[in-house]
Amino acid sequence: MTIDLLPGCGVRLPAPLPVVRFGLNEAAVRALLAPHGDLLPGGVRNTFVCGCRWALVFELPGVGVTLCSDDRDRLRSVTVGRNPGDDRPACPVGYHGIDLLGWPAHELVEALRAEGLPVPDPVRGTLRHGPLYLSRHPAPRRPATPDRKPRHEAPFTFDCVSYDDGHEHHDERHDARDGLTGRHPRPEAAV
Numbered sequence: 001m002t003i004d005l006l007p008g009c010g011v012r013l014p015a016p017l018p019v020v021r022f023g024l025n026e027a028a029v030r031a032l033l034a035p036h037g038d039l040l041p042g043g044v045r046n047t048f049v050c051g052c053r054w055a056l057v058f059e060l061p062g063v064g065v066t067l068c069s070d071d072r073d074r075l076r077s078v079t080v081g082r083n084p085g086d087d088r089p090a091c092p093v094g095y096h097g098i099d100l101l102g103w104p105a106h107e108l109v110e111a112l113r114a115e116g117l118p119v120p121d122p123v124r125g126t127l128r129h130g131p132l133y134l135s136r137h138p139a140p141r142r143p144a145t146p147d148r149k150p151r152h153e154a155p156f157t158f159d160c161v162s163y164d165d166g167h168e169h170h171d172e173r174h175d176a177r178d179g180l181t182g183r184h185p186r187p188e189a190a191v
Contacts, residue, residue, distance in 0.1 A: 001061060003080055004094040005132070005163045011078045014060065014091060020067065022165035024075045026054045029067060033058070052076075059083065062090025063101075070165075077164035093161050100134060100161045108134075108158070125156060131166040134158040 001014040010021040017039060018032045033044050040058045049055035052068040059065070064083050070076040080093050082101060092099040096115045100108065105122045112119040112129070119129045125136040137159045 002092045002094050002099075003060065003063070003065070005078070005100075005161070007096075007131075008166065010075070010165075011163070013065075020075065020078070022075050025073050026056070026069065029056060029075060059086070060091045061088040062086045063093070075165075076167070077162055079160065079162040081160040095132065095161075095163070101158055104155050104157055105134075105136075106155065127158070131164045133162040135160045135162075 003014060004012040006012055006019070010019060010024075012019045017036050020029060020032060024032075030044060033040065037043055040060070042059055044056050044058045047055045047057040047066065049066065049068050051071075053071060053073050055066055055068045057064060057066045062083055063080050063086075066079040066081075067075055068077045068079070080091075080101070082090055090101065093101050096112065096117065098108065098111045098115065103111070105127070109119050109121060109127070117129060120127065122134070127134040135158060136156050
């Protein structure tokens with residue numbers, strides 16, 4: 001049971017759930033998920049996400065999944081976060097065959113780099129690499145030791161991953177749709 005983030009495409013939910021492609025409208029996303037209601041405890045529910053026309057949320061083992069739209073009512077991002085209140089083992093979240101939420105952050109960065117991805121080091125519990133954003137829930141504050149300054153961040157794992165369609169904004173002048181994802185292509189560089 002793995003959730004796979006598909007570069008340039010969307011998200012593959014654990015079988016028998018479907019692939020949900022970027023660019024779909026809310027009705028199409030709901031239609032894809034509707035036949036699988038028995039696998040989604042609590043069903044597919046509306047939620048509020050600032051800046052989104054619509055957002056849907058549902059649970060899978062150990063995680064919550066949020067699907068968000070852009071300002072043109074098309075799926076633009078997926079967010080998966082660990083659910084500490086769920087006793088079931090969490091679904092792995094795969095990206096290039098690597099579980100993003102299952103390893104210490106420094107090991108995860110090394111594994112992504114080994115796949116040829118120029119991933120930066122995490123900064124204050126977050127990591128951004130193009131359309132991929134990883135974060136952790138704030139760590140409990142430890143009392144400051146007056147004579148010692150921390151030299152590096154303590155080891156941690158990420159709790160949440162967000163993945164978007166790779167476009168920072170959609171431009172109405174570019175209304176052509178690509179056949180695979182249904183999303184708008186990036187404007188060509190000015191010549």
